Amino acid sequence: MRHLLSTADLTRDDATDLLDEAERFEQALTGREIRKLPTLRGRTVMTVFYENSTRTRVSFEVAGKWMSADVINVSASSSSVNKGESLRDTAKTLRAAGADALIVRHPASGAAHQIAAWTSGGFGPDGPDAEGTGPAVINAGDGTHEHPTQALLDALTLRQRLGSIEGRRIALVGDVLHSRVARSNAHLLSTLGADVVLVAPPTLLPVGVDEWPVETSGNLDAELPGADAVMMLRVQAERMNGGFFPSAREYSVRYGLNERRMGLLSDDAVVLHPGPMLRGMEIGYSVADSPRATILEQVRNGVHVRMAVLFRLLAGTESGGAL
Ligand code: CP
Numbered sequence: 333m334r335h336l337l338s339t340a341d342l343t344r345d346d347a348t349d350l351l352d353e354a355e356r357f358e359q360a361l362t363g364r365e366i367r368k369l370p371t372l373r374g375r376t377v378m379t380v381f382y383e384n385s386t387r388t389r390v391s392f393e394v395a396g397k398w399m400s401a402d403v404i405n406v407s408a409s410s411s412s413v414n415k416g417e418s419l420r421d422t423a424k425t426l427r428a429a430g431a432d433a434l435i436v437r438h439p440a441s442g443a444a445h446q447i448a449a450w451t452s453g454g455f456g457p458d459g460p461d462a463e464g465t466g467p468a469v470i471n472a473g474d475g476t477h478e479h480p481t482q483a484l485l486d487a488l489t490l491r492q493r494l495g496s497i498e499g500r501r502i503a504l505v506g507d508v509l510h511s512r513v514a515r516s517n518a519h520l521l522s523t524l525g526a527d528v529v530l531v532a533p534p535t536l537l538p539v540g541v542d543e544w545p546v547e548t549s550g551n552l553d554a555e556l557p558g559a560d561a562v563m564m565l566r567v568q569a570e571r572m573n574g575g576f577f578p579s580a581r582e583y584s585v586r587y588g589l590n591e592r593r594m595g596l597l598s599d600d601a602v603v604l605h606p607g608p609m610l611r612g613m614e615i616g617y618s619v620a621d622s623p624r625a626t627i628l629e630q631v632r633n634g635v636h637v638r639m640a641v642l643f644r645l646l647a648g649t650e651s652g653g654a655l
Contacts, residue, residue: 333346333644333645334448334468334645335444335448335468335469335470335471335645336468336469336470336471336480336481336641336645337444337445337448337469337470337471337478337480338471338477338478338480338516338519339478339480339483339484339516339517339519339520339523340478340519342480342520342523343523344523344524344525347484347487347520347523347524348524349644350484350637350640350641350644351484351487351488351491351637351640353639353640353643353644354484354485354488354633354636354637354639354640355488355636356640357369357636357639357640357643358633358636361398361636367398368397368398368400369398369399369400370399370400371399371400371643371647372396372399372400372401372642372643372646372647373400373401374402375401375402375432375433375646376401376402376404376430376431376432376433377392377396377401377402377403377404377431377432377433377435377642377646378403378404378405378406378426378431378433378434378435378467379392379393379403379404379405379406379435379472380406380408380422380423380426380434380435380436380437381405381406381407381408381436381437381472382408382413382419382436382437382438382439382443383437383438383439383473385437385472385473386607386608387606387607387608387631387634388437388472388473388479388481388482388634389405389437389472391631391634391635391638392435392470392472392481392638392642393405394635395635395636395638395639395642396642398635398639399639399642399643401432401642401646406422406426419438419443419446419447420446420450423447423450423451424450424451426451426467427451427466427467431467432467432468432646433467433468433469433470433642433645433646434447434451434467434468434469434470435470435472436469436470436471436472436474437472437473437474438473438474438475439475440474440475441474441475441476441477442474442475442477443474443475444469444470444471444472444474445471445474447469448466448469451466451467451469452465452466468645468646470641470642470645473512474512475512476509476510476511476512476515476538476568476571477512477515478512478515478516479512479513479516479606480516480520481634481637481638481641482512482513482516482517482606482634483513483516483517483519483520483521484520484637484640484641485630485633485634485636485637485638486513486517486520486521486563486604486606486630487517487520487521487524488633488636488637489604489626489629489630489633490502490521490526490561490602490604492629492633493561493602493626493629494560494561494600494602497521497524497525497526498524498525498526499525499526499527500526500527500560500561501526501527501529501558501559501560501561502517502521502526502527502528502529502559502560502561502562502563503528503529503530503531503552503555503556503559503561503562503563504517504518504528504529504530504531504546504563504565505530505531505532505552505555505562505563505564505565505587505589505614506531506532506536506564506565506566506567506583506587506614507532507536507565507566507567507568507614508530508532508536508537508538508541508565509532509535509536509537509538510536510568510571510572511565511566511568513563513565513606514530514565515538515544517563518530518544518545518546519544519545522545522546527547528545528546528547529546529547529548529549529555529559530544530546530547530548530549531548531549531550531551531552531555531587532548532550532587533550533578533583533586533587534550535578552586552587552589552593553593553596556593556596556597556601557596557597557598559597559598559601560598560600560601560602561601561602561603561604562589562597562601562602562603562604563603563604563605563606564589564603564604564605564609564614564615565605565606565614566605566606566607566608566609566610566614567580567583567610567613567614580613583613583614584612584613584614587614588612588613588614588615588616589603589614589615589616589619590616590619591616591618591619594616594619594622594624597624601624602624602625602626603615603619603622603624603625603626604625604626604627604630605620605625605627605630606630607627607630607631609627
């Protein structure tokens with residue numbers, strides 16, 4: 333694996349190996365007074381975020397530091413992006429400055445793929461001169477497209493809570509149209525053998541969803557009794573250009589997970605949310621804090637999954653940032 337850009341690129345064995353690796357990191361660190369492994373000493377990991385983030389940026393930084401990598405956070409608002417530098421020039425600059433891994437969040441779908449293409453090969457003015465070199469690129473969320481490490485940490489949480497993913501019925505509920513989490517989860521969970529159902533108003537389903545490996549439904553009440561897990565998606569108002577149909581109130585009434593709807597779930601079913609949550613919109617206040625909600629477990633698993641991904645991409649490879 334050179335990069336992690338999409339869960340659609342992962343085979344079942346790839347994904348299972350990453351989840352197993354994440355659990356090994358969790359076990360290696362549990363109970364340790366000092367959570368520091370020498371695994372990535374001398375490696376330089378750069379996070380490059382053009383959109384806001386709490387969980388993803390922080391957990392990548394923690395993951396890198398717990399493996400002794402040098403972690404540098406590049407924020408668009410305080411970089412030369414603010415002076416008009418292009419994404420291509422920024423990416424090539426960070427590669428020339430010594431990045432072994434670029435962890436990228438960007439509002440444009442496909443940005444991480446593009447950066448992987450721009451930063452592969454050599455530095456010369458004549459273009460790439462060494463195929464296969466350049467930093468590993470990790471997609472930390474590109475527009476409405478993909479967020480692969482989120483899907484991996486969700487899968488790890490489901491595997492730990494349910495015991496297995498194969499044959500489980502997982503409902504992804506809400507604003508699927510704008511959700512990179514939904515697309516990454518739909519591919520990964522079906523690769524791992526789950527039955528995935530998207531529950532959403534027709535206006536919040538993407539064009540081409542009939543080609544995804546999922547079922548669709550507009551009736552949340554009907555889907556809850558048969559679900560082993562329900563993943564509530566954030567309503568992404570920032571991607572709606574001021575319009576929101578159905579209305580926020582109607583959405584909350586028809587697609588929000590409230591106390592009454594929790595009563596429709598089987599006793600063992602669990603509730604996930606990738607965060608940030610809009611309490612009172614897609615998820616009720618008490619639902620988010622219930623023992624069946626896995627939200628903080630997801631965050632914790634995010635650190636171990638990102639350690640596993642960095643380990644797989646960087647350990648045992650030559651430093652890609654050296655001139
Ligand atoms: N789930 C997620 O991507 O959260 P952040 O936007 O806080 O990183």
